[in-house]
Amino acid sequence: MLEEHRLESGMNVWVSRPDTDEPRPAVMWLHERYGIVQHPKDMAERLAEVGYVGVSPDLFHRYDGDIDAVARGEARVEIRDDEVIDDFDEVIRFLRSQDYVRGDSIGIIGVCQTGRQPILYAAHRNDVTAVVALYGGVDNANWQPTPEQPVPMSELIAATECPVLGQFGEADHIISIESLQAWRDAFERANKSYRIRVYPGAPHGWFNDTMPGRYRPEQTAAAWKDMLAFFEEAFGAGWDASRVTWDFASDISVDYDYSKNVRLE
Structure with a gap:
């Protein structure tokens, strides 16, 4: 069951708990630009179904504009790095105050616009x-760097100590394979572990089953399996912090052409 909580800052957080009396790891699923x-909310419940405390915080809680226009994709909210860090601090304090959360096992999944935020937080907090x-x-x-995001991704990667999984689509019209190679190279230059997966034929937004034009069930199932295996390994102390592992797996056409990737609805 999904529960809504309002934190001290005024931020709303949706939480779904697994059916167990044992404390469980918590995983935040961050919203997209919408x-x-x-x-x-669905993903918070889906995380609970597989045994995690699923959490979805409202990172746009400071926005005083037309939130319905944001939900329709007609307006965009820019969020500041410092505000995101404050928000995650508050969410994690809340989670650690709950007896159903294993406070030493917390993951964050950033999606689309919020894909930066998990790495941002991992670079600033342990x-x-x-x-x-x-x-x-x-x-x-x-x-x-920008006023809202003053630290470039390369520096965030260099400061990140926890395991990182990146999941992307071959047909993404925003993120090119060249960009992914640059991201991969930043991890390797910083001697940081990474796991990157590129799924064939997947456009931007392919995990979102509420957007039929983008949703790709086969790629979503594969990515979900990879994501759960990653968290199981990390939460179960299966990730050896004394080793650096570079794992890039990409499945793309020999005729891949980023310029032909288009936005889907």
């Missing part, structure tokens, strides 16, 4: 066990 619509970037955090905007 804010807290149905999909991130409070997360593992992070995932799902078709986000890699496009050109993440490599150059």
Whole structure:
């Protein structure tokens, strides 16, 4: 069952608990550019179904504009790195105050616009066990500093100590294979472990089953399996911090042409 909590800052957080009396790891599923619509709530419940405390926080809670326009994709909310760190601090404090959460086992999954945020937080805090970037955090905007995002992705990667999984699609119109290679190279230059997967034929947003034009059930099933295996390994102390592992697996056409990738609805 999905529970809504309002934290001290005014941020709403949706939490779904697994059917067990034992404390369980918590995994945050961050929303896309559309804010807290149905999909991130669904994913919190889906995480609970596989044994994790599923959490979806509203990172747009400071926005005082037309949130319905945001949900329709007609307006965009820019979020600041410092505000994201404050928000995650608050969510994790809340989670650790709950007796059903295993406070030393917390993961974050960033999606699309929020793909940067898990790595941002892992670079500034030691409070997360593992992070995932799902078709986000890699496009050109993440490599150059801005007032909202003052630290470029290369520096965030260099400061990250926890395991990182990146999951992307061959047909993404925002993230090119060249961008993924640059992301991979940043991990290797910093001597950091990574696991990157590129799924064949998947457009941007392919995990979101509320958007039929983008949703790809076969690729989603494969990515979900990879994601759960990654968290099981990280939460179960299966990730050897004394070793650096570089794992890049890409399945793309010999005729791959990023310029032919298009936005789907």
